[in-house]
Amino acid sequence: MLEIKNLHANINGKEILKGLSLSVNAGEVHAIMGPNGAGKSTLSSVLTGNPAFTVTEGDVTFNGKNLLELLPEDRSREGIFLSFQYPVEIPGVSMVNFMRTAVNEHRKYKNLEPMSASDFLKLQREKKELVEMDSKLANRSVNEGFSGGEKKRNEIFQMAMLDPKLSILDETDSGLDIDALRIVANGVNKLKRPDNASIVITHYQRLLDYIVPDFVHVLYDGRIVKSGGKELALELEERGYDWIKKEVEGE
Amino acid sequence: MSADILQEVTQNDYKYGFTTDIETDIIPIGLSEDVVRLISKKKNEPQWMLDFRLKAYRHWLTMKMPEWAHLDIPEIDYQSIAYYAAPRKNAPKSLDEVDPELIKTFEKLGIPLEERMALSGIAVDAVMDSVSVKTTFKESLGKLGIIFCSFSEAVENHPDLVQKYMSSVVPYTDNFFATLNCAVFSDGSFVYIPKGVRCPMELSTYFRINAINTGQFERTLIIADDDSYVSYLEGCTAPMRDENQLHAAIVEIVAMKNAEVKYSTVQNWYPGDKNGLGGVYNFVTKRGICKGENSKLSWTQVETGSAITWKYPSCILLGDNSSAEFYSVAVTNHHQQADTGTKMLHIGKNTSSHILSKGISAGISQNSYRGLVKINPAAENARNFSQCDSLLLGDKCGAHTFPYMEVNNDTAIVEHEATTSKINEDQIFYCNQRGISTEDAVGLIVNGYAKDVINKLPMEFAVEAQKLLQITLEGSVG
Numbered sequence: 001m002l003e004i005k006n007l008h009a010n011i012n013g014k015e016i017l018k019g020l021s022l023s024v025n026a027g028e029v030h031a032i033m034g035p036n037g038a039g040k041s042t043l044s045s046v047l048t049g050n051p052a053f054t055v056t057e058g059d060v061t062f063n064g065k066n067l068l069e070l071l072p073e074d075r076s077r078e079g080i081f082l083s084f085q086y087p088v089e090i091p092g093v094s095m096v097n098f099m100r101t102a103v104n105e106h107r108k109y110k111n112l113e114p115m116s117a118s119d120f121l122k123l124q125r126e127k128k129e130l131v132e133m134d135s136k137l138a139n140r141s142v143n144e145g146f147s148g149g150e151k152k153r154n155e156i157f158q159m160a161m162l163d164p165k166l167s168i169l170d171e172t173d174s175g176l177d178i179d180a181l182r183i184v185a186n187g188v189n190k191l192k193r194p195d196n197a198s199i200v201i202t203h204y205q206r207l208l209d210y211i212v213p214d215f216v217h218v219l220y221d222g223r224i225v226k227s228g229g230k231e232l233a234l235e236l237e238e239r240g241y242d243w244i245k246k247e248v249e250g251e
Numbered sequence: 252m253s254a255d256i257l258q259e260v261t262q263n264d265y266k267y268g269f270t271t272d273i274e275t276d277i278i279p280i281g282l283s284e285d286v287v288r289l290i291s292k293k294k295n296e297p298q299w300m301l302d303f304r305l306k307a308y309r310h311w312l313t314m315k316m317p318e319w320a321h322l323d324i325p326e327i328d329y330q331s332i333a334y335y336a337a338p339r340k341n342a343p344k345s346l347d348e349v350d351p352e353l354i355k356t357f358e359k360l361g362i363p364l365e366e367r368m369a370l371s372g373i374a375v376d377a378v379m380d381s382v383s384v385k386t387t388f389k390e391s392l393g394k395l396g397i398i399f400c401s402f403s404e405a406v407e408n409h410p411d412l413v414q415k416y417m418s419s420v421v422p423y424t425d426n427f428f429a430t431l432n433c434a435v436f437s438d439g440s441f442v443y444i445p446k447g448v449r450c451p452m453e454l455s456t457y458f459r460i461n462a463i464n465t466g467q468f469e470r471t472l473i474i475a476d477d478d479s480y481v482s483y484l485e486g487c488t489a490p491m492r493d494e495n496q497l498h499a500a501i502v503e504i505v506a507m508k509n510a511e512v513k514y515s516t517v518q519n520w521y522p523g524d525k526n527g528l529g530g531v532y533n534f535v536t537k538r539g540i541c542k543g544e545n546s547k548l549s550w551t552q553v554e555t556g557s558a559i560t561w562k563y564p565s566c567i568l569l570g571d572n573s574s575a576e577f578y579s580v581a582v583t584n585h586h587q588q589a590d591t592g593t594k595m596l597h598i599g600k601n602t603s604s605h606i607l608s609k610g611i612s613a614g615i616s617q618n619s620y621r622g623l624v625k626i627n628p629a630a631e632n633a634r635n636f637s638q639c640d641s642l643l644l645g646d647k648c649g650a651h652t653f654p655y656m657e658v659n660n661d662t663a664i665v666e667h668e669a670t671t672s673k674i675n676e677d678q679i680f681y682c683n684q685r686g687i688s689t690e691d692a693v694g695l696i697v698n699g700y701a702k703d704v705i706n707k708l709p710m711e712f713a714v715e716a717q718k719l720l721q722i723t724l725e726g727s728v729g
Contacts, residue, residue, distance in 0.1 A: 071688075072680065072684060075684075076683065076686035084681065088677045088678050090678050090682075093695050097695070098695065101687055105686040105691070
């Protein structure tokens, strides 16, 4: 589904990704872990086409298409979804209006008619339940005045609405208490299917108790330096990242 | 990177820029007493109207253009403008007599002149250049005693009302542009709502400048007698021309005891091209008086057009317990300049006013809010709340706020809030990531920002205004 080869990217001239390679197949959950500043969030930004970052080298293909040539909105319409670490507030734009615009843009891209208001509301009701989201939130402005937990739930709600092929969860656990974490993780698990995949970026093993990964990768200094099964996450939790740093620097 | 995205400015899509090929009676350019007399003669006016014009003209000669606004106004040669232009076939009795080209023009603008087709239930006075072309629903409104006609007809048929109220709110000495208007005004709309009548439909005037090198000087007078209600809409467009065109209008509103007047404007005069060539200079004096107790007046404006906008719809709160509102969205893009706001003059007891101004600047435009809240010594328990927000797109435009307050009564409560924000790349990228293009994202964000004002507009106008906001800002971001 997703094939990243030797990806180099920088922001304001500072190189963050230094030859990252990763391959994700349908049905898989990949966890990406690593110390602060390793390039975890940069990876999600580059994959989704954030214009703040410049790709200098490497290839990314998504379902056979050259992802790096696509506009950010087309990457979304192709089925890439990012659950933001810090979702922004858009004052005055209601969640309903925002989501309806997004859903219909996705449909237009697939040459489908816009969804009727009643179908949309039905879909929305269904998906809200998935993340136990307060129905009042949908009538409020996008993320405005939402608590940290509400914002993250809102991200997963949007993910459910857009039904992506590849979901990237960027530090979705940060700022969540244990109950919110469980709700968010449940939502993600319910959306898991054999024909979609997720990349879970996290700092801590905690989230991986709820969203069980098939693969765990350690990102350090702009590259994936170690990959393994879910037991690697436990090892990292126990031993920290220093031993990895040493291994890498000892090369 | 942000600069790169925002710098890429494309041509505005001004869809009203066409001209109508129609035989026009246009007087030679220039301004003098003779021209004033000629205009009056062309309109078959009574002596008192000519006297009023001449009085204003002589006073105007002693005046200078105001320079206090935050505007860079090029020198205007008042002798190079024609002060009267009219489609040749005048004063049609029925739609059949209206030049088909004119009907086509207004149809193209989405203005229904055919009453059977006017499903929206809006009565329209259509003004092209200097004259009113057609007023719809005149008869059915007349059954309720409502007078809705062109200003010229009002002078002819209701001289006592015109003489009583004309220039009672905006004196002929008021300001440079208002005084000029008093001397050379051509046409406009007149509305009288009798006592106790609730006007059953929205009344609207649609102004269209067509002729070249012509100034448009219309005046509108609305009188709402005791216990009456009216909602009034005003729309304006002009063809795309390389020359600047001058527009100096006057609107006067009188609200008597318990009367309520809502005045909504969607101003979309041609703004000039992206290099600042052409466009309408819009110098407008709008003022209403809440004359009677418990009267209400509200101004709602969406200002997207004109190269230069100089406009301060104001309220004199004379009657006790009267209230006034001013809701404004002013958008400037490319080289546009706007200096707009309001004045709230509290004189009566327990008067209240509410100001909500939303400025949006893009390109290299300059957008200023200028407002005065004045509480007179007699205005016990006056209240005002003002909120002035500015939204910036890009880093080459300017937003300015000039709030003035004069409070001369200790019991008054006057509050002012102001914010300035930028559409940031994070918001746009967030929308992009959900599949929404940058253009649509800007439209969403701007409409969200302006929502509280747009919601005050009558339904049909609100939809139009939302589209207009998006079109005006098209190409202002990436």
